[in-house]
Amino acid sequence: xxxxxxxxxxxxxxxxxxxxxxxxxxxxxxxxxxxxxxxxxxxxxxxxxxxxxxxxxxxxxxxxxxxxxxxxxxxxxxxxxxxxxxxxxxxxxxxxxxxxxxxxxxxxxxxxxxxxxxxxxxxxxxxxxxxxxxxxxxxxxxxxxxxxxxxxxxxxxxxxxxxxxxxxxxxxxxxxxxxxxxxxxxxxxxxxxxxxxxxxxxxxxxxxxxxxxxxxxxxxxxxxxxxxxxxxxxxxxxxxxxxxxxxxxxxxxxxxxxxxxxxxxxxxxxxxxxxxxxxxxxxxxxxxxxxxxxxxxxxxxxxxxxxxxxxxxxxxxxxxxxxxxxxxxxxxxxxxxxxxxxx
Amino acid sequence: xxxxxxxxxxxxxxxxxxxxxxxxxxxxxxxxxxxxxxxxxxxxxxxxxxxxxxxxxxxxxxxxxxxxxxxxxxxxxxxxxxxxxxxxxxxxxxxxxxxxxxxxxxxxxxxxxxxxxxxxxxxxxxxxxxxxxxxxxxxxxxxxxx
Numbered sequence: 001x002x003x004x005x006x007x008x009x010x011x012x013x014x015x016x017x018x019x020x021x022x023x024x025x026x027x028x029x030x031x032x033x034x035x036x037x038x039x040x041x042x043x044x045x046x047x048x049x050x051x052x053x054x055x056x057x058x059x060x061x062x063x064x065x066x067x068x069x070x071x072x073x074x075x076x077x078x079x080x081x082x083x084x085x086x087x088x089x090x091x092x093x094x095x096x097x098x099x100x101x102x103x104x105x106x107x108x109x110x111x112x113x114x115x116x117x118x119x120x121x122x123x124x125x126x127x128x129x130x131x132x133x134x135x136x137x138x139x140x141x142x143x144x145x146x147x148x149x150x151x152x153x154x155x156x157x158x159x160x161x162x163x164x165x166x167x168x169x170x171x172x173x174x175x176x177x178x179x180x181x182x183x184x185x186x187x188x189x190x191x192x193x194x195x196x197x198x199x200x201x202x203x204x205x206x207x208x209x210x211x212x213x214x215x216x217x218x219x220x221x222x223x224x225x226x227x228x229x230x231x232x233x234x235x236x237x238x239x240x241x242x243x244x245x246x247x248x249x250x251x252x253x254x255x256x257x258x259x260x261x262x263x264x265x266x267x268x269x270x271x272x273x274x275x276x277x278x279x280x281x282x283x284x285x286x287x288x289x290x291x292x293x294x295x296x297x298x299x300x301x302x303x304x305x306x307x308x309x310x311x312x313x314x315x316x317x318x319x320x321x322x323x324x325x326x327x328x329x330x331x332x333x334x335x336x337x338x339x340x341x342x343x
Numbered sequence: 344x345x346x347x348x349x350x351x352x353x354x355x356x357x358x359x360x361x362x363x364x365x366x367x368x369x370x371x372x373x374x375x376x377x378x379x380x381x382x383x384x385x386x387x388x389x390x391x392x393x394x395x396x397x398x399x400x401x402x403x404x405x406x407x408x409x410x411x412x413x414x415x416x417x418x419x420x421x422x423x424x425x426x427x428x429x430x431x432x433x434x435x436x437x438x439x440x441x442x443x444x445x446x447x448x449x450x451x452x453x454x455x456x457x458x459x460x461x462x463x464x465x466x467x468x469x470x471x472x473x474x475x476x477x478x479x480x481x482x483x484x485x486x487x488x489x
Contacts (some may be wrong), residue, residue, distance in 0.1 A: 033369060033371075036374040181444075181448065184474075197459065264429040313375070314378035315374075315378050317378075320383055325486060332479055336475050337472065
């Protein structure tokens with residue numbers, strides 16, 4: 001089996017044999033479609049019949065250059081840990097490390113049917129409903145005990161007073177390692193963050209790591225069906241996820257609506273109510289600057305990955321250029337002395 | 344020969360976005376095609392004025408270094424700052440202009456480190472303010488998104 005990029009038709013036979021073996025059933029693939037599932041993995045929607053009954057699954061296959069074995073296990077483990085709680089996720093079915101089947105390791109999830117990720121087409125009432133659910137679910141995730149969920153078997157458990165420093169060190173390291181050009185705004189942000197470290201977290205929580213509009217599936221009129229993309233999940237300060245979800249980057253089209261859904265202050269109130277935690281504006285400022293640096297680090301890293309040929313996905317080049325530009329402007333708004341503080 | 348590369352690139356990107364992408368069968372292909380078309384559109388501006396904008400950055404950074412050299416004690420200045428005034432790109436190719444731009448940007452970061460401190464003196468404050476103004480101008484100059 002080819003370890004490079006796979007055409008949909010090359011997936012049908014091996015995945016039907018794999019699933020037949022796992023389920024001990026007759027499996028016939030009726031349709032395979034490659035879908036956009038982020039830059040990190042090839043994603044396929046597979047329609048099949050199991051003993052004659054129709055069913056859909058999502059197959060996520062590692063890219064050829066993958067050095068992200070731990071991320072695959074983390075992502076799958078996170079789905080398993082959260083599945084069945086009030087935080088909706090697709091049912092995780094299989095994690096397969098053997099490259100014999102698809103040329104690379106892969107995971108299989110149940111498909112969530114008739115759901116989309118885009119909010120652009122929603123009317124005002126649907127936007128409000130989805131927004132209320134989005135921040136309520138995030139608050140409920142923040143309120144959960146990560147140890148009781150089993151996350152300590154997937155990731156390190158930082159001390160309450162070590163969450164911020166650990167994340168800052170990690171993402172500052174990514175900037176340093178992956179920058180193709182000197183990044184004076186990122187360096188200024190790192191300097192500011194080191195100088196203004198926040199107090200210890202109120203509690204340790206599961207931090208999704210990329211909780212934003214676009215990373216959940218919804219059905220208009222029905223609500224949020226599943227939270228996706230857990231590969232950056234970790235245990236940390238729950239304010240990190242709240243800040244990431246409110247980053248202006250996700251509100252380009254409608255700056256007055258966080259994540260293009262709700263006014264920012266309302267989103268914070270919903271989160272506070274659901275989590276039982278407080279969003280102190282002074283502390284939150286640090287996290288807002290931090291998540292913008294984290295975003296910048298991700299876009300810088302995307303650019304490096306495209307430039308070196310580790311991945312040729314066009315989204316990486318686009319993110320590495322346009323998103324870097326946007327994130328630099330956001331950081332300038334926060335840090336430029338004359339502009340005052342991030343509010 | 345293509346005498347006007349930016350216009351040619353613009354037409355090619357429009358061709359991709361308006362003709363080829365809608366004809367693609369899979370949603371994945373449409374996404375990728377759309378991203379490629381958008382990237383080509385962004386490259387139009389870069390091809391047209393990318394070198395000019397980098398040269399403007401280089402001019403601005405040299406002014407900052409000159410101001411810093413006269414206002415700050417030598418111990419506060421990063422190594423190599425004294426030689427940049429006369430530095431010019433080896434040619435006007437993008438790679439040579441980039442090389443000098445990167446060299447000066449690294450010096451700018453080191454200088455910013457020295458002046459963006461908790462209790463700055465007056466000279467540090469002034470240089471710091473100048474650097475922040477430059478970063479704002481640099482971001483505006485290179486803006487790709489509306």
